[in-house]
Amino acid sequence: MNLINKKVTHERFGTGSIVKQNDTVVEIHFASENKKFVYPDVFGQHLKLHDKNAANSLEKILHEQEMELKEEEMQKEEEKARQRKNQELRADHEKLMKNHKLHPESQMVYRCDTEEQSSPFSDWTVSSGEIKSGNNKGKPNKPSRLHQNSAVLLTTVDPGIPEKDRRILGVYMVKDNFIGKLCEDGNIPAHSHYRLKLTDEESKQMPFWKYYVNEKSPQKTTWNTGKYRYFDNSWMAQILRDIVSLKSDTEEQELAQQFLDHFSKMNQIVEQELKEPNGALLRA
Template sequence: MLTYFRCIRSKILNKESGLVNLINEEITHKVFGEGNIVGHEESVITVDFNEKIKKFVYPDAFGEFITLNDRSVAKSLEKIFLKREKKEEALLRKRKEEQERLALEQQLRDKLKNNRIHESSQIVFWLDVEEQQHVFTDWQVSTGTIQSGVNKGQPNRAARLRPNSAGLLTVRGAEQRETERQILGLYMVNEAYSGNLSEDGMVPSHAEFRIQLSDQEAEEMLFWNYYINQNHPHRTSWNSGKYRYFDNVWTAQILKDIIALRTDEEQIKEAQRFLEYFCQMNALDMNNIPEANGALKQS
């Protein structure tokens, strides 16, 4: 008995049947006894049991009901079965992964619909000197206070911010031109944070998704490579205000460029995890992020 044969379903067509010629092979059936294979099609074998013709599903019948009497042919057939089984397992894995991907995309669409994710729900901070000294230890930044009107002195709430938002940290030295504004790092907003409910104007970070750039990396990561005023594409001005909103896709571009810029494997993985999480939270396809086309890249 070839008990080591596995019973596999015949969802995959027997395109390899020519590798083993089963015609005229002698077999033993558990019920019908000795027989001879007289026909072999893609998914059916025909067996002659002393002039009693029976048809069986191929390859399901092997291992359960039918065994080949020739051990060498049986071993050859077993190799084919194992190879086909691996193909079927790979196909099932691929189908499962596709189902999971589609389910995730649906969840993201639902999240986008239910949470009404704004296309520019990221925030860019202009760090002052004091903030630069502790931002990478405290990992939170203030949105500042309202400067005039009846609410003067109250926290300037960034209403668009949600757990899908990232805080981009930028700086420009007093002697630098605006076009030299650098990106020092970024972080995901704390998953429990909501900008329109903030009481103190502080924007706290997620416990995991934080990136601090080195001085050398910051020199390569210029803010105006990404930011663009659609009405005035060549304009590079930040006249006033502690923060401004930033496009979701631009943030993904920054993360993508940080990954390309880095050489340390752990730091690359850190940025990749950040990008994956960011795209998931913002319903973006991380495999189709366009190249940056900010004001500095306009001809």
């Protein structure tokens, strides 16, 4: 914007005329001397243009500059907040896990048969089943890896559908103070707040094998036997992140985000550093 020869009035030096201008400095000739000022900042408070059209154009430039500065400040504050949150997360984690060694695969995926697809959502609990052989045959399995940082993923395969199409039905955090090693009855109750159920349409968009992989057979989608298996903490975080994106209802999405935030805190996971899923379906 060319302001050379434009008349101005300064609150201290009076009336003058602009004689030089570049991207950062403007020079003005007053009655007895020339003065240099920072451009365009000086026009914000101390200097007024006589030309109304030029003044209006300059006001737009100043407004845009102010918006850019506010955006920069906001980004800086957001970055500081993220750093504080990460520091708090690590500090809280140290307190929460002081007497518990965090296992990298302390999440459970549970196989719901066709007839039991709804029962986990009415009781909000699943059973780890019984020991099949040996001296302890008939006694409940102890879900020894599960702790307060653990979640249970509920999955199913519909009759006549191949295992690769196993889908996610829902997920819940285990109950506060739950310790799998001390579980005598094999029942794994849900947390009172952190529990999510997917609709049929949402479930169809959440294939289990997109996230899970058996490293010994990375391209196979085979369950074999057993009602449950343990898996990686970060995979569960990926699933929760995708559920947040999947939810269209504002209230449900907020609950899913709260779940993810709590889970990430308990497992010392930084959400922004999560990798993309790389399960068996994506390796086939």
